[in-house]
Amino acid sequence: MLELRDIQVDFDGFKALGGVDLTVAEGELRFLIGPNGAGKTTLIDVITGLTRPTSGTVGFDGHDLVGRKEHHIVRLGVGRTFQTAVVFEELTVLENLDLAASFRKPLWSLMRQRKGVTEAVEEALSRTGLEELAERSAGVLSHGQRQWLEIGMLLAQRPRLLLLDEPVAGMSREERERTGELLTGIARDHTVIVVEHDMEFLRRYASQVTVLHEGKVLTEGSVDQVRADPRVQEVYLGRRASDAVGTGS
Amino acid sequence: MNKTDVMNKADVMKKADVMKKAIYPILVGLLVVAAPFLMDAFRLNLLAKYLCFAIVALGIGLAWGQGGMLTLGQGVFFGLGGYSMAMYLKLQEGGLPDFMVWSGVEKLPALWTPFANPVFALATAILGPMLLATLLGLLVFRQRVRGAYFAILTQALAAALVILLVGQQGLTGGTNGMTNFYDLFAWDLAEDSTQRGLYFVVAVVLALLYLGARQLVRSRYGRLLVAVRDGEDRVRFLGYDPATVKTVTFAISAGMAGLAGALFVPVVGIISPALLGVVPSLELVVAVAVGGRYALAGAVLGAVVMGYAKTAFSEQFADGWLYLQGALFILVMTLAPKGIMGVIKRARTA
Amino acid sequence: MEAFVNQLPIGLSIGAVLLLIALGLTFTFGQMGVINMAHGEFIMAGAYTAFLLPGLFVPSLVVAFFVAGAMGLVLERLAIRHFYGRPLDTLLLTWGVSLVLQQLARDLFGAPNVQVKAPDWLAGGIGILPYNRLFIMGLAIASVVGVWLYLVRTKHGRRMRAVMQNRRLAATSGIDTGRVDMLTFFIGSGLAGIAGVALTLVGPVGPSLGTYYIVDAFLVVVAGGLGQLRGAVLAAAGLGLLNSYAEFWSDASLAKVIVFAAVIAFLQFRPQGLFTVRSRALS
Ligand SMILES: Nc1ncnc2c1ncn2[C@@H]1O[C@H](COP(=O)(O)OP(=O)(O)O)[C@@H](O)[C@H]1O
Ligand SMILES: [Mg+2]
Numbered sequence: 001m002l003e004l005r006d007i008q009v010d011f012d013g014f015k016a017l018g019g020v021d022l023t024v025a026e027g028e029l030r031f032l033i034g035p036n037g038a039g040k041t042t043l044i045d046v047i048t049g050l051t052r053p054t055s056g057t058v059g060f061d062g063h064d065l066v067g068r069k070e071h072h073i074v075r076l077g078v079g080r081t082f083q084t085a086v087v088f089e090e091l092t093v094l095e096n097l098d099l100a101a102s103f104r105k106p107l108w109s110l111m112r113q114r115k116g117v118t119e120a121v122e123e124a125l126s127r128t129g130l131e132e133l134a135e136r137s138a139g140v141l142s143h144g145q146r147q148w149l150e151i152g153m154l155l156a157q158r159p160r161l162l163l164l165d166e167p168v169a170g171m172s173r174e175e176r177e178r179t180g181e182l183l184t185g186i187a188r189d190h191t192v193i194v195v196e197h198d199m200e201f202l203r204r205y206a207s208q209v210t211v212l213h214e215g216k217v218l219t220e221g222s223v224d225q226v227r228a229d230p231r232v233q234e235v236y237l238g239r240r241a242s243d244a245v246g247t248g249s
Numbered sequence: 250m251n252k253t254d255v256m257n258k259a260d261v262m263k264k265a266d267v268m269k270k271a272i273y274p275i276l277v278g279l280l281v282v283a284a285p286f287l288m289d290a291f292r293l294n295l296l297a298k299y300l301c302f303a304i305v306a307l308g309i310g311l312a313w314g315q316g317g318m319l320t321l322g323q324g325v326f327f328g329l330g331g332y333s334m335a336m337y338l339k340l341q342e343g344g345l346p347d348f349m350v351w352s353g354v355e356k357l358p359a360l361w362t363p364f365a366n367p368v369f370a371l372a373t374a375i376l377g378p379m380l381l382a383t384l385l386g387l388l389v390f391r392q393r394v395r396g397a398y399f400a401i402l403t404q405a406l407a408a409a410l411v412i413l414l415v416g417q418q419g420l421t422g423g424t425n426g427m428t429n430f431y432d433l434f435a436w437d438l439a440e441d442s443t444q445r446g447l448y449f450v451v452a453v454v455l456a457l458l459y460l461g462a463r464q465l466v467r468s469r470y471g472r473l474l475v476a477v478r479d480g481e482d483r484v485r486f487l488g489y490d491p492a493t494v495k496t497v498t499f500a501i502s503a504g505m506a507g508l509a510g511a512l513f514v515p516v517v518g519i520i521s522p523a524l525l526g527v528v529p530s531l532e533l534v535v536a537v538a539v540g541g542r543y544a545l546a547g548a549v550l551g552a553v554v555m556g557y558a559k560t561a562f563s564e565q566f567a568d569g570w571l572y573l574q575g576a577l578f579i580l581v582m583t584l585a586p587k588g589i590m591g592v593i594k595r596a597r598t599a
Numbered sequence: 600m601e602a603f604v605n606q607l608p609i610g611l612s613i614g615a616v617l618l619l620i621a622l623g624l625t626f627t628f629g630q631m632g633v634i635n636m637a638h639g640e641f642i643m644a645g646a647y648t649a650f651l652l653p654g655l656f657v658p659s660l661v662v663a664f665f666v667a668g669a670m671g672l673v674l675e676r677l678a679i680r681h682f683y684g685r686p687l688d689t690l691l692l693t694w695g696v697s698l699v700l701q702q703l704a705r706d707l708f709g710a711p712n713v714q715v716k717a718p719d720w721l722a723g724g725i726g727i728l729p730y731n732r733l734f735i736m737g738l739a740i741a742s743v744v745g746v747w748l749y750l751v752r753t754k755h756g757r758r759m760r761a762v763m764q765n766r767r768l769a770a771t772s773g774i775d776t777g778r779v780d781m782l783t784f785f786i787g788s789g790l791a792g793i794a795g796v797a798l799t800l801v802g803p804v805g806p807s808l809g810t811y812y813i814v815d816a817f818l819v820v821v822a823g824g825l826g827q828l829r830g831a832v833l834a835a836a837g838l839g840l841l842n843s844y845a846e847f848w849s850d851a852s853l854a855k856v857i858v859f860a861a862v863i864a865f866l867q868f869r870p871q872g873l874f875t876v877r878s879r880a881l882s
Contacts, residue, residue: 048486069485069490070485070486071485071486071487071488071489071490074485074486074487074488075488079486080486082483086480086483088475088476088479088480088483089479090475090479091472091475091476095472098469098472099469099472099473099476099487100487100488102469103487103488103489104488105469107470107493107494107497110468110469110470110473111464111465111468111469111470112468112469113464113467113468113469114468114469114472153487157487157488319687319690385863388863388866388867389863389866392866392867392870393870394866394870396686396687397628397632397634397686397687397690398821400634400687400690401634401814401817401818401820401821402818402821402859402862402863404814404817405814405815405817405818405855405859405862406859408814408855409855409856409858409859410856412852412854412855412856413852413853413855413856414852415852416850416851416852416853417850417852527810527814531691531694534691535691535694535695538691568702568705568706571698571699571701571702572698572699572702574695574698575695575696575697575698575699575702576695576699577695578691578692578694578695578698579678579692579695579696579699582682582688582691582692582695583678583681583692586688
């Protein structure tokens with residue numbers, strides 16, 4: 001479904017990505033890990049059109065995404081969240097979700113008053129558990145709720161491929177757990193790529209993992225394979241593997 | 250909670266809101282209808298003039314307050330509308346327009362001929378500005394030129410247009426512009442009754458545009474516009490092209506300004522470059538800020554209040570007005586950035 | 600061909616004036632995101648300084664720098680610094696200030712234009728090059744070199760560049776960004792004062808002098824790219840030449856429309872101006 005070939009990104013001489021290949025099949029849940037600055041966010045930026053790669057191709061469903069505008073890529077069915085959730089604070093939770101769900105409608109039809117709640121919005125509300133907050137303005141949400149709203153907006157878009165950039169960063173233990181369940185639910189009927197840093201989270205919810213390091217794919221495989229790989233243990237945060245990817249705390 | 254619950258709750262809230270809020274539109278409506286009986290012809294004419302400015306301000310409120318596009322060149326669109334109407338009025342008199350005779354033009358320029366048709370003139374007054382705004386919007390917004398850059402470009406356009414109008418003496422009447430209009434269709438513009446009728450036309454147009462704009466703001470499109478204002482780059486990842494959203498809004502605001510210009514000419518009886526350059530364009534933005542940019546009603550209120558303030562103060566203190574306007578503006582920006590509407594809202598909730 | 604050559608010094612000296620004005624703007628805009636509409640009135644203040652110091656042309660350049668700089672400093676301290684991060688609001692605020700300053704000038708010096716007598720040694724010229732225009736170009740070049748030396752050679756200049764590139768990082772590495780802002784504003788406004796004195800060589804002085812140049816100067820900033828010295832130089836020269844040739848070859852009244860269209864066309868290729876720093880942050 002998604003096929004990256006030899007993606008290179010050069011920021012004024014600094015190689016953020018140095019030839020990345022990545023293939024994700026339909027229905028897969030793929031975790032993308034790697035130390036800070038490995039290029040994970042940059043890779044998502046490349047897929048979604050925010051950063052144009054210096055070279056390489058991004059194949060999605062027979063389309064090459066390189067050079068397309070961000071909103072075109074969304075219209076092809078690729079959605080993303082951001083490392084620090086960005087929601088529209090002046091709008092209510094419901095309005096945020098409704099906007100996310102409405103982009104396929106022609107512009108003039110948006111000029112009519114919204115009546116009721118569409119199915120996609122309702123599903124996003126219930127999946128993220130934000131029903132009670134539907135009429136609240138998004139500006140009053142807590143950090144965790146904002147992340148959920150962003151995931152909800154992503155769901156409301158009904159994309160075919162979901163890219164989540166560190167969805168549990170900064171969350172409390174319970175919040176992580178809820179997000180993990182949410183993610184498991186989503187992965188059941190979607191193709192998902194999750195960038196995640198948190199090792200415990202990874203152990204609990206991940207199956208397939210790709211490790212990025214200094215702009216290159218270091219290794220790929222199941223969680224256990226990756227954890228056992230001495231190279232991963234070596235690069236990961238410079239700590240011994242047993243501390244970082246190992247038994248956890 | 251399910252779908253119907255969410256809807257019912259919203260419905261109940263809306264009904265209570267409507268009852269409480271209906272009082273203001275009714276009051277304003279009564280005032281507008283009563284105005285011709287409360288003031289003399291001169292004052293009524295002034296009010297009609299302010300209402301024309303209020304139409305421009307409404308467009309600014311939409312583009313700037315809701316959409317975040319600070320347009321400093323609404324005078325351009327106002328001017329296109331005004332000049333179109335003025336050309337029609339001039340051609341109604343028959344013969345060559347007076348200023349052309351004075352500047353030695355002998356034959357009516359080809360550009361002028363279609364303006365003898367009132368439908369063409371009015372359509373140009375509205376569609377011309379919309380077309381120009383669409384063109385500019387597409388060129389600028391697609392390249393993601395925005396914020397202060399956009400403001401500067403619109404200001405440069407206003408400056409350029411004034412110089413062009415002044416320079417094309419034989420076509421436009423130069424610095425003096427056009428004045429001395431006599432009839433609009435069959436009505437004598439000098440008659441009080443004509444002016445009273447014009448006042449009602451302006452008031453009704455403003456009211457309709459206001460209602461339309463409010464509907465737009467409350468629609469999905471309006472929410473989208475606010476989203477574009479607050480996070481244009483994020484909106485792209487919701488699958489929308491912000492350039493389109495902004496261009497459409499900018500074009501609507503330009504159309505409003507054009508229509509306002511077309512109404513202004515028969516009401517005030519003159520159109521000249523001084524009425525549409527950098528300063529008048531900015532003055533209206535200031536009026537919107539004073540009234541409250543985030544509420545459409547604030548834009549309208551600001552235009553009327555600032556119009557009256559300007560007249561009252563320049564009658565009494567002449568040049569003092571500039572100090573006062575400057576000072577007032579500095580104060581509003583520092584102390585009440587949400588303008589009069591913001592102050593009212595705060596007083597109500599406190 | 601001859602007309603082409605004759606028009607060259609005029610275009611270049613317009614460019615030089617625009618550059619003097621835009622230098623200050625590009626740094627206050629680039630560093631603080633401030634659009635200072637009162638910048639035009641600092642030009643006017645510089646011009647009136649020359650008017651008040653008849654026969655003292657060169658000293659008036661220095662005095663004008665400090666007069667306009669001080670005005671900028673006061674404006675920054677009293678008002679603008681409360682508006683950082685709200686560029687559009689600053690624009691409107693400073694426009695209010697600009698109105699007040701223009702009226703003040705009208706009350707102090709009268710509404711009609713006044714003439715400043717140019718020093719005798721600037722009369723005449725070599726061939727088609729009048730000395731006064733040559734002097735303005737020299738002044739602009741000297742100012743650019745001065746600003747460049749300041750930016751790369753002095754401690755304050757390096758701090759200024761640091762703040763311009765990344766304000767937060769600069770603040771956390773111990774730079775007093777408030778002080779840097781003050782100084783930037785002082786220098787930027789001071790340069791406007793110098794531009795004002797230069798303008799007295801080519802025309803009369805009036806309360807609305809600044810308004811004639813401010814729009815074009817902002818176009819230079821837009822076309823040059825924020826906080827970019829080389830961008831400002833190239834854009835100012837380009838716009839100056841375009842202005843003078845458009846005026847010469849078409850109708851004078853069409854020149855500004857042509858310049859405007861050219862800037863829009865240019866932005867189709869370089870939406871962020873000639874030179875930019877790449878960044879990926881969602882603004
Ligand atoms: N616009 C940019 N300009 C220069 N360097 C950048 C830019 N964006 C990212 N980088 C660099 O690219 C590298 C990869 O960044 P990123 O993809 O955010 O890493 P990760 O998400 O894995 O932590 C980092 O070293 C970062 O500093
Ligand atoms: Mg990252």
